[in-house]
Amino acid sequence: MSNRWLFVLPLLMLVIMAGFFAYALTQNRNPGDIGAPLVGHKAPVIELAPLHEGGARLTSSDWQGKVTVVNFFASWCAPCLVEHPLFLRLKSEGVRLHGINYRNKPEEAKAWLARLGDPYERIGVDPEGKAGVEFGISGVPETLVIDRAGIVRLHLRRPITADDVNGTILPMVRELSK
Amino acid sequence: MKVLAALALLLALIAPAHAVDPDEMLADRALEARARAISAEVRCVVCQNQSIDDSNAEIARDMRRAIRERLTQGDSDAEVVAFLRARYGDYVLLRPPFDWRTGLLWLGPPLVLALAGFALWRRSRQTRLARTGTPAAAELSAAERARLDSLLGDDREAPR
Numbered sequence: 001m002s003n004r005w006l007f008v009l010p011l012l013m014l015v016i017m018a019g020f021f022a023y024a025l026t027q028n029r030n031p032g033d034i035g036a037p038l039v040g041h042k043a044p045v046i047e048l049a050p051l052h053e054g055g056a057r058l059t060s061s062d063w064q065g066k067v068t069v070v071n072f073f074a075s076w077c078a079p080c081l082v083e084h085p086l087f088l089r090l091k092s093e094g095v096r097l098h099g100i101n102y103r104n105k106p107e108e109a110k111a112w113l114a115r116l117g118d119p120y121e122r123i124g125v126d127p128e129g130k131a132g133v134e135f136g137i138s139g140v141p142e143t144l145v146i147d148r149a150g151i152v153r154l155h156l157r158r159p160i161t162a163d164d165v166n167g168t169i170l171p172m173v174r175e176l177s178k
Numbered sequence: 179m180k181v182l183a184a185l186a187l188l189l190a191l192i193a194p195a196h197a198v199d200p201d202e203m204l205a206d207r208a209l210e211a212r213a214r215a216i217s218a219e220v221r222c223v224v225c226q227n228q229s230i231d232d233s234n235a236e237i238a239r240d241m242r243r244a245i246r247e248r249l250t251q252g253d254s255d256a257e258v259v260a261f262l263r264a265r266y267g268d269y270v271l272l273r274p275p276f277d278w279r280t281g282l283l284w285l286g287p288p289l290v291l292a293l294a295g296f297a298l299w300r301r302s303r304q305t306r307l308a309r310t311g312t313p314a315a316a317e318l319s320a321a322e323r324a325r326l327d328s329l330l331g332d333d334r335e336a337p338r
Binding site: 032033034035037038041044071103128129130132133134135136139174 | 224225226236237238240241243244264265266267269322
């Protein structure tokens with residue numbers, strides 16, 4: 001009785017494994033994805049020295065009252081170069097945008113911004129990655145949208161794309177600004 | 179003697195090298211020990227399967243420093259882990275928590291083992307019964323006994 005069932009067992013295992021593989025391959029399942037646990041929670045409290053001499057410090061109060069996009073960037077980061085024009089566009093759309101210069105020599109960051117344009121309202125420097133850990137950053141670039149109450153609404157752990165700007169970030173900023 | 183010395187030197191060389199820089203370490207040895215224990219359980223977020231205690235990645239160093247800062251400020255071990263978990267999720271825990279999403283992961287192997295054990299036990303019981311003969315087979319009905327006797331009797335009385 002039970003012996004007959006044993007013959008079905010390998011087939012059953014094959015079906016289960018094939019099902020799992022099909023799921024893993026088709027559903028964009030990525031085990032390396034850290035996720036965005038900060039979303040829905042208050043943005044961390046930070047206070048960073050300004051990149052530009054005479055500039056204002058970047059603190060948590062800089063995203064109070066208005067929807068803010070915060071971007072971690074560095075001049076040594078190639079994907080940051082790719083996404084940079086999109087931040088210039090966000091600025092032209094009137095979005096409040098702050099930058100956090102991550103593990104970067106200030107003079108190199110300033111030269112980079114002078115060459116490409118500076119879209120940021122304020123830039124805080126994070127030479128030792130402390131603000132990075134506070135925001136749960138795993139690398140650069142990463143971008144967050146913080147609402148008027150200081151709650152993180154979006155956390156992208158990759159360079160933003162034109163689709164992100166048109167389909168997610170701009171609609172989200174408009175919706176949250178209502 | 180020389181061979182022993184060479185062996186000792188070799189052993190000293192293969193002792194595990196840790197990523198923690200001496201200048202990262204805390205002067206308070208108890209706090210440092212707690213920081214090391216926490217770091218060994220925290221997964222580096224840019225290396226696939228390495229603790230931040232083992233990793234030389236910059237982000238791992240940043241996280242080790244954050245752990246030490248929080249411990250120095252008087253946080254408990256659980257609070258330090260909660261701090262990292264709030265920012266990096268369950269991804270940073272080398273030992274996944276036990277909840278409904280990971281239940282199958284944790285319970286699957288013991289469950290399969292228990293099922294296999296049960297199957298083996300049933301199988302061995304069946305073969306043992308088959309070998310010793312079931313109690314029902316030992317008891318013959320009167321008719322069966324008579325038929326068996328007559329068959330055996332026929333055999334005995336058969337002419338050579």
